[in-house]
Amino acid sequence: MASETSANVYDSHVRARMIDFFTLEGVPWPRRLWDVGSLLALQELLEASSWARHRVLSPAAVDWQRHQLLKVIGPDIGLGDRELRAELTSLLGQPLLHPSPAHRRLREVLEHARGGYLGRWATAGAQPEGGRPRPERLARVVAAHLLDLGYDASYLGAWIGQLARRQASVEEVLQGAVTLDAAGPSEFVVLAALTSVPEQEQAERHENWLSGREVVNWLSGNNHSTSGIRVGGGFLYRVSARDPFSAASQVRELVERMVARSSFVRGNRGGIRPASWMWVGGHPDPIPFAVRARGAGVLSLLKEGRLYQVDAELTLIDDALELAAPVSRGAVGPAVAGAWAAIESLLCHPDDPPEGERSGKAAAADRLAAIIACSWPRAELTALARRHQPRTPDALAEKIAARTTSRAKASAVAETLTAGAALVLVDRFLRDADVAAVHRMRRVLAEPKKELAAAVSVLRIAMRRLYRSRNIVLHGGSTQGPVLKAALRVAAPLVGAGLDRITHAGFVERLAPLDLAARAEVGLKLVGGETGLSVVDLLEPRP
Structure with a gap:
């Protein structure tokens, strides 16, 4: 315990x-x-x-x-x-x-x-x-x-x-x-091998090119296994980076540019294809070439059984999900552009004021921030309900077991924390993180309006940063720079959370995204006040 x-x-x-x-x-x-x-x-x-x-x-x-x-x-x-x-x-x-x-x-x-x-x-x-x-x-x-x-x-x-x-x-x-x-940065040597090398004579003229045999020799000389290595060649780059993974990331971007260029070659039959792994000199293990998911999850597609239902009448939400698909794993430019296109399509309205603090498309960023902030306490409290696992069931465990919905389970945890009681968090891998979540939720439950307002402020900055990044990509034609990558790193899971709530409301209530945003904005004003609105029910319809 x-x-x-x-x-x-x-x-x-x-x-x-x-x-x-x-x-x-x-x-x-x-x-x-x-x-x-x-x-x-x-x-x-x-x-x-x-x-x-x-x-x-x-x-x-x-x-x-x-x-x-x-x-x-x-x-x-x-x-x-x-x-x-x-x-x-x-x-x-x-x-x-x-x-x-x-x-x-x-x-x-x-x-x-x-x-x-x-x-x-x-x-x-x-x-x-x-x-x-x-x-x-x-x-x-x-x-x-x-x-x-x-x-x-x-x-x-x-x-x-x-x-x-x-x-x-x-x-x-x-x-x-x-x-x-x-x-400070250090110099790293990174090997990016290719399994398909169209127009190989052009690759061979590149100063960083290694033939297939030279790739194997380099791997052997750097104490890497060559078992199963079948490549047509590769490129050996020297880059300045903070760590081996960051160095590999830089080289991954270079190879992805090659892959993008090869898609324009006439008669392209798959173009340039990178190997599944990259290798960094001095680093003992190969590093996957595939980009890790950025954490943009829309779990409502699974919970509501809609993952395969694409043959019904399509809605704006369906189109938005397709637009936003690159946000989890796609290249920076398409990910930023697609994510914002989805947000704008759902949360902008012709009557939005053309000037002022919430002018133009920025209103969509603020609306999404409100939806995400209202989702936050419920998500944390639901997770804590799953983590409460006393060896002998206590009153809270019995309440959680008896309640059938995630909303009811989250409410039980909220009631317990408000009363000052402790949770029994026994998962040794997640215990400290769960205890930290308990501290956050105690503050939210004690001062919901203040804590949620602070969350909205941070989320609004993140969503408007995404909007500015989209303009830089589409109007400035640039996909470079640390700010753009950081904007996507921060925004991707938040965009997923917002789309998840919008998708849930659309499937379950047939509620339009703008109506959900209005519910969220009103909830942030009324929470903890005379209406008795709880942090668990900010996005729920009023009974």
């Missing part, structure tokens, strides 16, 4: 949440990372100003982004407490046209902020109990910063997993993060 008051609860909370944030497959969307770090957000603002100059983004969109950043940097300890913060606040309080003196100054200030950013958080995390940041906040900041630097989630997951196995303290975790921050 897990104790929520154990001496190391702070340490275990931070470690558990960082494991959540670095585990890209198998972690449900409510426990994923919902935002990028402050430094990348500031870099994003600089880039957005440049795109506004080229009329890819509107000045209103950039101003909204700037105003939101003013709120974000307030509680960010890593951005200093005197001169640095004052300069940032001053610059974000004025338009940042590109080029302009303010734009150039912000670029310089950003470089000053980078140097000691994690060090400042490490200092705060080492304070005595009561003076430290909330563990949830600390874990999110450190995880986002390391991912934004370019470290691969698999590499970071192995790092924090090792620390968790020996129950490292927060101070050890933070010092390790500072070391990773200071390490």
Whole structure:
């Protein structure tokens, strides 16, 4: 049985949440990372100003982004407490046209902020109990910063997993993060083998080309197994990256560009086909070529038995699901464009105001954020209902067993937590993460309006970031840059969650997406008030 008051609860909370944030497959969307770090957000603002100059983004969109950043940097300890913060606040309080003196100054200030950013958080995390940041906040900041630097989630997951196995303290975790921050990129040699090489004479003229025999020799010389290797050749690249997985990711993108080009070759018979694995010099194991899923799940398709029902009369929701399909595994450009096309098709209306804070298509981002925020407590409480497993059934276990719907089970957990009782969380692999979820839900149940408003703010920023990314892809013709990849990394599971709720409402209630958004927006205003609206029922029809 897990104790929520154990001496190391702070340490275990931070470690558990960082494991959540670095585990890209198998972690449900409510426990994923919902935002990028402050430094990348500031870099994003600089880039957005440049795109506004080229009329890819509107000045209103950039101003909204700037105003939101003013709120974000307030509680960010890593951005200093005197001169640095004052300069940032001053610059974000004025338009940042590109080029302009303010734009150039912000670029310089950003470089000053980078140097000691994690060090400042490490200092705060080492304070005595009561003076430290909330563990949830600390874990999110450190995880986002390391991912934004370019470290691969698999590499970071192995790092924090090792620390968790020996129950490292927060101070050890933070010092390790500072070391990773200071390490800088290294040079890696990456082999990408091809099983199909059309127009091979062109490949052979490339300086990085290896023949099939040379591929096998390289693998043998680097202590990799050659059993079953049947390739037509490959490319050996030298890249600068933070870790082997990140290096492989860079090379994967290069090969995917080759594959895309080969699709335009006349008489193409499958084009260039990469092998199933890539190999990095000095790394002991091959790395899969296939891209890991980004976590955009629409579980209602299974729960409502609709996975194979594609021959009925199609709706906007069916079209949206098809548009958004690339978001989970597709290339960055199609994934961003398709995800936003789905959102816009469902949650925009001709009567949306053309100007103002919620002008144009941005209203769709805000509506989706409201739907996702209203889904969050129910999803977490339902998961906790499954995790409550006392050896001898207690009153809560009996309630959960007796109730037949996920809503009723979630309500039982909410009632227990509101009464101050503890859950019995025995799964040793998920226990610390579940305890962290209990802490989050206690805060939501105690102050639902405040906590949900904070969640909506973060989700709105993520969805509007996706919208800006879509404009950069479609109107700027660019699929490059760390901000675009980070935007998709954050948005994909959230888009899946929003589409899941929209799909459920459409199948079960025949409720239009805009009506569901209206229900969510009203629920956020009324929750915990005179109507008795519970956090479990925010998206439910009123009885």
